[in-house]
Amino acid sequence: MPKTEVRSTDYANAPINENLSTEERVKLLREMMRIRRFEQVALKFYNAGKMGGFLHLYIGQESIAVGTVSLMGDNDHVITAYRDHGHALAVGMGMNECMAELYGKATGCSKGKGGSMHYFAPDKNYWGGHGIVAGQTPLGLGLAYGIKYKGLKGAALCFLGDGAVNQGVVYESLNMASLFDLPVIYVIENNKYSMGTSLERSSVVDKCLAQRAEAFKVDWALANGEDVYEVRAVTQQALERAYEKSRPTVIEFQTYRYYGHSVADAKHKGGYRKEEEIERYKKQHDPIVIFKNRLLAEKAITEEQFEAIEAEIKAEADESARFAEESPYPTVESIYDDVYFEVDRQTEAGRTGRFFFNN
Amino acid sequence: MPKTEVRSTDYANAPINENLSTEERVKLLREMMRIRRFEQVALKFYNAGKMGGFLHLYIGQESIAVGTVSLMGDNDHVITAYRDHGHALAVGMGMNECMAELYGKATGCSKGKGGSMHYFAPDKNYWGGHGIVAGQTPLGLGLAYGIKYKGLKGAALCFLGDGAVNQGVVYESLNMASLFDLPVIYVIENNKYSMGTSLERSSVVDKCLAQRAEAFKVDWALANGEDVYEVRAVTQQALERAYEKSRPTVIEFQTYRYYGHSVADAKHKGGYRKEEEIERYKKQHDPIVIFKNRLLAEKAITEEQFEAIEAEIKAEADESARFAEESPYPTVESIYDDVYFEVDRQTEAGRTGRFFFNN
Amino acid sequence: MALIEYRDALNQAFAEEIERDPNVVLIGEEVAQYDGAYKVTRGLWKKYGDKRVMDTPISEAAFIGMGVGASMLGLRPVIELMFWSFATVAYDQIINNAGQIRYMSGGLINCPIVIRGPANGGTNVGATHSHTPENWLGAIPGLKVVSAATPYDAKGLMKAAIRDNDPVMFMENTLLYGNRGEVPEEEYIIPLGVADLKREGSDVSLIAHGRAVLTALKAAEILASEHNIQADVLDLRSIRPLDEEAILKTVRKTHRAVLVDENKPFCGVSAQISATIMEQAFDDLDAPVARVCSLDAPAIYSPAVEPLQLPTPERVIEKVLKLA
Amino acid sequence: MALIEYRDALNQAFAEEIERDPNVVLIGEEVAQYDGAYKVTRGLWKKYGDKRVMDTPISEAAFIGMGVGASMLGLRPVIELMFWSFATVAYDQIINNAGQIRYMSGGLINCPIVIRGPANGGTNVGATHSHTPENWLGAIPGLKVVSAATPYDAKGLMKAAIRDNDPVMFMENTLLYGNRGEVPEEEYIIPLGVADLKREGSDVSLIAHGRAVLTALKAAEILASEHNIQADVLDLRSIRPLDEEAILKTVRKTHRAVLVDENKPFCGVSAQISATIMEQAFDDLDAPVARVCSLDAPAIYSPAVEPLQLPTPERVIEKVLKLA
Ligand SMILES: Cc1ncc(C[n+]2csc(CCOP(=O)(O)OP(=O)(O)O)c2C)c(N)n1
Ligand SMILES: Cc1ncc(C[n+]2csc(CCOP(=O)(O)OP(=O)(O)O)c2C)c(N)n1
Numbered sequence A, B: 001m002p003k004t005e006v007r008s009t010d011y012a013n014a015p016i017n018e019n020l021s022t023e024e025r026v027k028l029l030r031e032m033m034r035i036r037r038f039e040q041v042a043l044k045f046y047n048a049g050k051m052g053g054f055l056h057l058y059i060g061q062e063s064i065a066v067g068t069v070s071l072m073g074d075n076d077h078v079i080t081a082y083r084d085h086g087h088a089l090a091v092g093m094g095m096n097e098c099m100a101e102l103y104g105k106a107t108g109c110s111k112g113k114g115g116s117m118h119y120f121a122p123d124k125n126y127w128g129g130h131g132i133v134a135g136q137t138p139l140g141l142g143l144a145y146g147i148k149y150k151g152l153k154g155a156a157l158c159f160l161g162d163g164a165v166n167q168g169v170v171y172e173s174l175n176m177a178s179l180f181d182l183p184v185i186y187v188i189e190n191n192k193y194s195m196g197t198s199l200e201r202s203s204v205v206d207k208c209l210a211q212r213a214e215a216f217k218v219d220w221a222l223a224n225g226e227d228v229y230e231v232r233a234v235t236q237q238a239l240e241r242a243y244e245k246s247r248p249t250v251i252e253f254q255t256y257r258y259y260g261h262s263v264a265d266a267k268h269k270g271g272y273r274k275e276e277e278i279e280r281y282k283k284q285h286d287p288i289v290i291f292k293n294r295l296l297a298e299k300a301i302t303e304e305q306f307e308a309i310e311a312e313i314k315a316e317a318d319e320s321a322r323f324a325e326e327s328p329y330p331t332v333e334s335i336y337d338d339v340y341f342e343v344d345r346q347t348e349a350g351r352t353g354r355f356f357f358n359n
Numbered sequence C, D: 001m002a003l004i005e006y007r008d009a010l011n012q013a014f015a016e017e018i019e020r021d022p023n024v025v026l027i028g029e030e031v032a033q034y035d036g037a038y039k040v041t042r043g044l045w046k047k048y049g050d051k052r053v054m055d056t057p058i059s060e061a062a063f064i065g066m067g068v069g070a071s072m073l074g075l076r077p078v079i080e081l082m083f084w085s086f087a088t089v090a091y092d093q094i095i096n097n098a099g100q101i102r103y104m105s106g107g108l109i110n111c112p113i114v115i116r117g118p119a120n121g122g123t124n125v126g127a128t129h130s131h132t133p134e135n136w137l138g139a140i141p142g143l144k145v146v147s148a149a150t151p152y153d154a155k156g157l158m159k160a161a162i163r164d165n166d167p168v169m170f171m172e173n174t175l176l177y178g179n180r181g182e183v184p185e186e187e188y189i190i191p192l193g194v195a196d197l198k199r200e201g202s203d204v205s206l207i208a209h210g211r212a213v214l215t216a217l218k219a220a221e222i223l224a225s226e227h228n229i230q231a232d233v234l235d236l237r238s239i240r241p242l243d244e245e246a247i248l249k250t251v252r253k254t255h256r257a258v259l260v261d262e263n264k265p266f267c268g269v270s271a272q273i274s275a276t277i278m279e280q281a282f283d284d285l286d287a288p289v290a291r292v293c294s295l296d297a298p299a300i301y302s303p304a305v306e307p308l309q310l311p312t313p314e315r316v317i318e319k320v321l322k323l324a
């Protein structure tokens, strides 16, 4: 099976990109900037002790969430792993509920129950935010199955990392996706490391991870994730395959995370990866810088407009921290909410028998 | 990666076969006959109500266990799934302990605790007999890892079915085998059905199941399992790869089971597979008939000698049923044996604290 | 009322719910073309086709996860595990995805699935195939666990489980599939969380679920006829939610309880029931609550011995007589 | 005696056992080059190299199964789960292969492995990462389960676990890794199955394991200073085998017990202990055994609330005062 072909190498000319209005182009940049700024603010307050648990930053990878999600129609759905802020903001979640979730506040998108790894917004076709590595991959399959079952034309975009591909459930899912012709698109965000382990130390590949899909006759593509145009062009082909043929695709995007695996990852700089490597990616491969320069060249944006966006986004992010700070925590009693649908609604079923067993 | 090459198509001339003595050739036939006869007797007494649970017959596939196991040296190990009688007899287990196990007797190879699916003989490098589909595949990896850890030249042969390849743990194991250069050989016995599901209904493949190994840069081979010479020739190459390069291999042997998935499988004849299909395999692809005819042609055996072997084996099998019948059942108290090493031996550790909690 | 087999009672529940709700779909290994390994789904694929009754590869983690994912979009998958024992290869999908996704999403996501299949020892299939996971799963807040002892209960509880908006783990039993019992023609539903007093007595309470209910009933008969002891036999039917009121009621009546449970004893369902009685009816007890569980070792294969590893009427009677 | 961290006590145990026995090998994600996600294996890869300390891909089922397979050949793998919660993706290998292979082979095969890692809530990592599986695993005959509350116990129990010839599930705790405690220079081993009376009292027995022991000790101090109630604090240390004698001894002394357990209540370890006391010390009780467990819902993330989901000294004290 051939690597999915993309005709043009300047992806700006790909059909899905060339007709973008100036406004739409600027929105792509803006969304990437939103993610970055949101996370920078989150990091600041994480370090100030406002949050618990992990904080896995998406900074460096923004083009992938923004590019893919920008193509989504009403019947397309997204699901991802714990490095989930980017996808969440890209589908249109507000910074407020996202920041409040990190603070563990009742106003958070998951009412403070999920935390950083567990953002959800089903109303925006966004199904999380999942902490168990690759645990979301069969859920993505199920979204695709549900779309098809309902007779809709749509696709499920299921994101996973380069380390996650070594969980067996990925291959079970690929076989089933292929066998049942399910419109699922597995997007591997290959940032070259799973925690402190480089790709070479965890995975044997021939050409690349996505190629493993051949084992199940699933089409695949390998692409550079730093260019949001390329991300869109390659993803669009997979979406069309999903819509027209109800066939799955595996896409692997090469990308890089600037920060540690999660914030507390002392070894990420000069430990398992060289400082020079990080610097090189920041300088030469930054998706925001690259796209900003492109839009400047395209004259879609001016330096002043860029700065104005920066300022807006900064205000939005700062405001989200204020919102989070001022929001109330969940009550202790609310620990028992959201466990059972029937109990929450006090339906007949929810009032029959005992559900919780503390004395 | 190329399909493992086998130079000659008449596998009798393969190096590993051409120097076989007459005695050794006859032994190959004899071992296949032993398996078949043993199972025919087992089936008779299963139908007579002497056994419980499942009985998964290997009849039709004998060439694979016998061919592969005939190559085993001291540092080679075997592990398989629940269709395990063939491999057990091939490694040299006695019919007595095997039959007694089916009867659930204390003299069984697993003291009546394991049953048909759980034969074991570690002294013969035979590690079971495993009931959870594909659950044995990481154990096979572990045997290979253990062999290598100890600095030995050997291989682990791990058998699985064509349905078992859809358990994710198989792919986790292949990646690790390749990554760590472990001398494991996964042998897929493709008998075309997993219970009532044909290969086409369960698995998407390009050329074949074994080819999925390419995803992990593991060498593979597809071969006809009906010819014990072919089985040996193809397996030998994998063994050499294991010994010399400490590299894994996946081999897929095409084969067929004559009986139902287990004895109680009413649909196997004329249900999910046509009677003609079964008859065709029995007539044209029977590994015992094929090898018998070959040995007759090679003048390695005469019809009389064949019948003499038949008679011997029949006596051995009948005797095993008598042995099983006359053996004692385990006691109820013995339910608590073999749970904990330390308790069995009443070591200090085995006498400290409570281990069993019935009152 | 028709006298039908337990498996057919389940089959009726599936057929009725498939007809009633277009979102109900049966998924599992061999459930469609093969009619189910234990014929529980017999004829349904033929009648309702591929869309509503779907065979899968041997990929429990992926197809249970697929069901969970589909349920998030509003489908109501009813997923067969050929044996509940095989839950071990799909455990993450069951525990974390079915069990926790509602919570982690602050209630935004619902997971109306049923996972079902036989969960029992006693059929000589060895330790790996004889797990009784009702305690494993009952221990997970977010999951519901049901266990049916009779055809009537099986049908009524299954219909409730399919309509329930939470993930329900439904425990059947290969040794019960062929049992016959009365099942009404007209539709009925048995709510989860309601135990059933299957026999009325006054001297001792036998509390059980699943096939152990039949064991308890047999013991109760012998106790009545040979020892003049009248036992209440309470069938829990639902493990979580649990009908604690019914438990406390019978204990407060008889002041003595023997728990009959095919779970192993350590952290088994019976341990929870014993603790519950300890906490809420201590002063009503005339004797310590006793337990009759499966003998605490992996399931032995031997057909001659395995029946004795499970609770037997004799062991129940022995315990009751010791209490008296 | 040196005052060292819990993680370093474990680290010493690994180093000593690696030196002692060439069959001991540490396996897991990030245990080697990264020094362990929680630095428990710090420096060991550097010192002992790839052969003895081995990083793996994120393939828990395969690497635990690999460990089981290798143990059959006589190796003694010590396998880290970065979180015990991740056991769900490897459950079949743990339950069926580590847990049952000895039995199914009639005792022919031994499985001397240790599976270890943190098993606790309280670190705001959400429901999927905060399971406490000591009840899940204790329920499986064939497995042993250990839980260490102090650096001293962690080291001594780990050495026993590595030398034990059965599969030992070793529960650590991320909240304890940084705790310091006295650990002798000379070698020592703490046998499995021996509880430790960490505080002597006379009025009530607080029975706990893992971090809950510290909670119980805090409660005991306050009970003594503010309520003039003297509590025994019994640290189980080993869940299976279980030191029932020690449990019965303290209960027979104080006649009152409060179980403190970070497990959820339903079929939790505390349910088993309560049932045990019911069965064996009923007549010694002056009041029903009470339980203080984690609040019975999936683990909440919110850093402000999660600490209250776990047992607190306040909740323990409240229960004790109710009993009195
Ligand atoms: C089953 C499981 N194993 C291990 C972990 C711990 N863990 C969390 S993220 C991670 C690395 C994943 O790397 P990758 O898939 O490349 O994603 P990235 O973090 O690079 O986005 C690990 C080992 C987990 N959460 N779940
Ligand atoms: C995890 C798991 N799922 C399902 C089963 C039930 N089961 C036993 S054998 C089998 C079919 C396996 O087919 P295949 O791998 O082709 O082997 P064969 O029986 O043909 O030798 C199934 C579904 C099981 N034992 N374990």
Ligand SMILES: [Mg+2]
Binding pocket: A161, A162, A163, A189, A190, A191, A192, A193, A194, A195
């Ligand atoms: Mg990565």
Ligand SMILES: [Mg+2]
Binding pocket: B161, B162, B163, B189, B190, B191, B192, B193, B194, B195
């Ligand atoms: Mg097969």
